[in-house]
C-alpha cells in the first residue's frame with residue numbers, strides 16, 4: 001500500500017480541477033466522449049440492445065435478481081418513485097434518520113402523504129438496528145422502513161445488512177437510498193433483504209448526473225400493485241415503467257424519451273467498472289480512504305469518524321478550532337485547484353468532506369491533497 005508522505009506531486013495539466021466533492025464526480029474521458037456522441041433515438045433494435053446491457057450491468061452492481069429501471073432525473077427522482085410507488089397515502093413508514101439525507105427521506109415521505117415515524121441517531125452515529133426492531137414490534141401498522149445507506153452529510157454507513165433482516169422478519173418493506181454508495185461500497189440488495197433500492201449515476205457509478213437507477217423485487221411489486229391509480233401521479237409510478245418495459249420492451253423500453261447520451265455515458269462507466277471488477281474497485285477506494293485518513297492526521301487534521309467507521313468513498317475531517325471549514329475549501333480551490341466540500345446542515349462549518357468516489361481519483365491525488373492541507377496555515 002502506498003502511504004501518504006510529505007513531498008510535492010506535479011499537477012496534471014490536463015485536469016484543470018481535481019474534483020473531490022461527494023458527487024457529482026470527475027468522469028473518465030471515455031465517459032465524456034460517450035456523453036458527447038451524436039444524439040440517437042430511444043427506440044429501435046440497437047437501442048434496445050444497449051439499454052438491456054446497461055440494465056444487466058446495473059443488476060450486477062445492485063446484486064439483485066429483481067428488476068432495474070433507469071429514471072431520467074437525479075437520485076431524488078428514484079427515491080421519490082420508490083417511496084411513492086410502494087405506499088399509499090396515510091400509510092405509516094419508519095424512517096431511520098441520522099443526517100441531512102435522512103431528513104430528506106422524511107420530507108419525501110411527507111410529500112407523498114405518508115405518516116412518518118422516525119428512529120433517530122445523532123449525526124455522526126450509525127442507526128441502531130435494535131431501535132428499529134423495537135419500533136416495528138410495537139407498531140405493526142408500519143408498512144415500510146426507509147434508510148439512507150451512505151449518509152453523505154456525515155460519511156456514516158448505516159448497517160443495512162443488519163436492518164434488512166429485521167425489517168423482513170417484521171413483515172415490512174425495506175427501501176434504501178444508495179445514492180452515494182452504489183458501485184463504491186459493498187451492498188447486497190437480495191442478501192440484505194432490500195426490497196427497493198434507489199441510486200444516482202453521478203457518484204460511485206462514475207457518470208454524469210441525470211439518471212436515477214432503481215431496483216425492485218417481488219415484495220416491492222406486491223406492495224406497488226395494491227395502490228389505486230391516482231395515488232401519486234404518473235412519472236414516478238413504477239407500474240408505468242414496468243408496463244412499457246413489458247409491452248414495448250422489444251422496441252421502445254421506456255415510457256418517456258430516454259436521455260440516450262446519459263445512458264451511453266453510463267454504459268461506458270459500467271463497462272470500466274466491470275473490467276476493473278466490482279470488488280477490486282471497492283478495494284481500491286477503501287485503500288484511498290485509509291491513505292487519506294493517514295494523510296489527514298499527518299497534516300494535523302482529525303477525521304470526523306473513527307477508523308472503524310471508514311467509508312471507502314467519502315471522508316470528513318474537523319476544521320481546526322477557530323476556523324470555518326469553508327476557509328479550507330476555498331484555500332484548496334484557490335491555491336491548488338482541488339475542489340472539496342464543506343459540511344451540510346448542523347455540520348456546515350465544522351467539517352469538510354472529501355469525496356473519493358470517482359474512478360478518476362488516484363493515490364497521487366490523495367498525496368497532492370494532503371500535501372496542500374499540510375501547508376494550510378492554521
Ligand SMILES: Cc1ncc(COP(=O)(O)O)c(C=O)c1O
Pocket residue numbers: 022023074075076077101148150151152177178179180200
Ligand atoms: C445519500 C443521498 N441521498 C440523496 C441525494 C440526492 O440525490 P440527487 O441530488 O441526485 O437528487 C444525495 C445527493 O447528494 C445523497 O448523497
